[in-house]
Amino acid sequence: MAQKNKQTLTFKAEVTQLLHLIINKLYSDREIFLRELISNAADAIDKLRFSALSDEKLLEGDANFYIEIDYSPSENTLTIIDNGIGMSREEIADNLGKIAKSGTAEFLSALEKTQQSDASLIGQFGVGFYSAFMVAQRVDVFSRRAGLGEEESVHWSSEGDKKFSVSPYIQKKRGTRILLHLKEDAADFCQEWRLRQLVKKYADHLAVPVKMLTTDQEKEKATAGQLEVVNEAVALWTKAKNKITEKEYYDFYQYLTGDTTDPLAYTHHAVEGKLEYTSLLFIPRVAAFDLWQREQVFGLKLYIQRVFILDKVSEFLPPYLRFIKGILDSNDLSLNISREMLQQDAQVQAMRQALTKRVLDMLDNIVQKEPELYRQFWREYGQILKEGLADLSADRTQLLSLFRFASTHDDREEHTHSLEDYVLRMQKEQKNIYYLLAESFTLAKNSPHLEQLRAKGIEVLLLTDRIDEWVVSFIPHYNDKPFKNVGKGELEELAADSVEKSDEHNALIERLQAVLKDKIKEIRPAHRLVTSPACLVHNENDMSPALQAVMKASGKEVEVTLPILEINPNHQLIEQIGAEKDDALFAEWAWLLYEQSHLVAGIPLEDPTAYVQRANKFLMQQTTE
Numbered sequence: 001m002a003q004k005n006k007q008t009l010t011f012k013a014e015v016t017q018l019l020h021l022i023i024n025k026l027y028s029d030r031e032i033f034l035r036e037l038i039s040n041a042a043d044a045i046d047k048l049r050f051s052a053l054s055d056e057k058l059l060e061g062d063a064n065f066y067i068e069i070d071y072s073p074s075e076n077t078l079t080i081i082d083n084g085i086g087m088s089r090e091e092i093a094d095n096l097g098k099i100a101k102s103g104t105a106e107f108l109s110a111l112e113k114t115q116q117s118d119a120s121l122i123g124q125f126g127v128g129f130y131s132a133f134m135v136a137q138r139v140d141v142f143s144r145r146a147g148l149g150e151e152e153s154v155h156w157s158s159e160g161d162k163k164f165s166v167s168p169y170i171q172k173k174r175g176t177r178i179l180l181h182l183k184e185d186a187a188d189f190c191q192e193w194r195l196r197q198l199v200k201k202y203a204d205h206l207a208v209p210v211k212m213l214t215t216d217q218e219k220e221k222a223t224a225g226q227l228e229v230v231n232e233a234v235a236l237w238t239k240a241k242n243k244i245t246e247k248e249y250y251d252f253y254q255y256l257t258g259d260t261t262d263p264l265a266y267t268h269h270a271v272e273g274k275l276e277y278t279s280l281l282f283i284p285r286v287a288a289f290d291l292w293q294r295e296q297v298f299g300l301k302l303y304i305q306r307v308f309i310l311d312k313v314s315e316f317l318p319p320y321l322r323f324i325k326g327i328l329d330s331n332d333l334s335l336n337i338s339r340e341m342l343q344q345d346a347q348v349q350a351m352r353q354a355l356t357k358r359v360l361d362m363l364d365n366i367v368q369k370e371p372e373l374y375r376q377f378w379r380e381y382g383q384i385l386k387e388g389l390a391d392l393s394a395d396r397t398q399l400l401s402l403f404r405f406a407s408t409h410d411d412r413e414e415h416t417h418s419l420e421d422y423v424l425r426m427q428k429e430q431k432n433i434y435y436l437l438a439e440s441f442t443l444a445k446n447s448p449h450l451e452q453l454r455a456k457g458i459e460v461l462l463l464t465d466r467i468d469e470w471v472v473s474f475i476p477h478y479n480d481k482p483f484k485n486v487g488k489g490e491l492e493e494l495a496a497d498s499v500e501k502s503d504e505h506n507a508l509i510e511r512l513q514a515v516l517k518d519k520i521k522e523i524r525p526a527h528r529l530v531t532s533p534a535c536l537v538h539n540e541n542d543m544s545p546a547l548q549a550v551m552k553a554s555g556k557e558v559e560v561t562l563p564i565l566e567i568n569p570n571h572q573l574i575e576q577i578g579a580e581k582d583d584a585l586f587a588e589w590a591w592l593l594y595e596q597s598h599l600v601a602g603i604p605l606e607d608p609t610a611y612v613q614r615a616n617k618f619l620m621q622q623t624t625e
């Protein structure tokens, strides 16, 4: 039984937080509120159209969909009306009382802290309905859900503070009417010219007509006006490519995503033949904040023969392209298709393959024509694209050609080198593509593992993304050149320089071994080092310490593999240690060497205090001598 009285309710905490941000921090781009409200109205119409496919009664005999904009300069009000699905009392209290998106609270707290009104950040988040409070001091929403009786209509009202009210109402027409009592400084939003301009900008490409009262310019200030459709009312993607300007694509993107910046790139294709469909895909300039949240669903808006069917359909692109926004309009799929059916549909599989190729080709194209733009792309999405290597159906060669890395070629932190560049620069005799894994760029760049390779002018890729170790496990080779970790096993190119083991070395190694025996698998002379006394390495098939730590953290049993300590016999410190006669002092030296080689690899020490005490002892000796 519907509640008959007025109720005052409080917004969920995240709405209050969002409203606070909107009202106090967002001054620029206030006009986007109209885009958001028109977009909600169009969604409501889409929803009704879709529901009516299985229940025609909902249309109540009226399938003439429209959005109307009503304005009154004398009262300083603006009203947005739609004859879409509408909302029941429960729905309105729920939809306009909280924010459905997960991760909202974290995002908003972060935004509060930035101290700036970053419209693009909040834009990609999508402020939606609540953006009305940028321009309105009070908002009244009147709604009747399609299919419900007049007396079940509802009136929602709020001044954008902590609370809102919900009261019964009587409304003949189905759908929603949103009445904005504009703030004094927002009076231009009830001016005809301004509204016309905004509707053109934000709703031209909408398939629904947007009507408003217009004055006849010819008859100068004629009072008799009439309702006129002021947008083009043709779905953008159904137009021929050469009839659409870049600006129109950009406006459509902003409308679709709520983003306030232009997209980084887009691709629009109409495919005819066995499968008929149109796709319009965009890459946002900034990666969405929730791309890495597991519970999030990403995907395209699905239309079938121009009718909106489902949002966020993830079946049309692989997860590693989940940053793509856009629409797919199919001519072949059945209008009553469900999400479950989509997963098994052979046509959907075929489209997924084709769309994946489209996106990768678009990226190839950017690489060729706009290298600077590609850098931007890689900064935002490189880590996600790398996940593609795990996708069995992915074209690995094409994917790998899109990857970018930091390298010892220029020691710059930015990832700009392709594998192709690397191979072109390889030395004549060089067989392997060398890479180094590290937790940070500084650790990587200064790693002792690079010393001898640098001396020989052999380039090494510096891999510091968290997923890089996992990534390289999928790429044994590129262009027939094997990938080789510089921290593992023997380095072929340096084998010729291997230090011959002398008796003296053997004696030193035995002594060190006796001290470090439980911690080290083996001690051997290094061929990697020039300026450092020692470093840790692993055998070819051993798990790295970082990966061991990750496995342990995720609760997996890992067999601990001990590292190998490589020493640089020609280093002054090693010579000095070798000459130490006192066994106790020698042991201290051995531990110091062991601990130092952990530090330079970025591996935390088991007992840092012991290390500091040891080092200090030697330092003090130095000063007292």
Ligand code: ADP
Residues within 6 Å of the ligand: 036, 040, 041, 044, 082, 084, 085, 086, 087, 095, 096, 126, 127, 128, 129, 130, 176
């Ligand atoms: P979003 O549109 O991103 O879901 P909003 O804050 O804009 O977020 O809107 C919240 C919800 O309120 C919508 O998902 C929809 O269910 C409902 N809503 C908003 N405007 C309308 C409308 N004009 N008609 C019907 N429902 C609406």
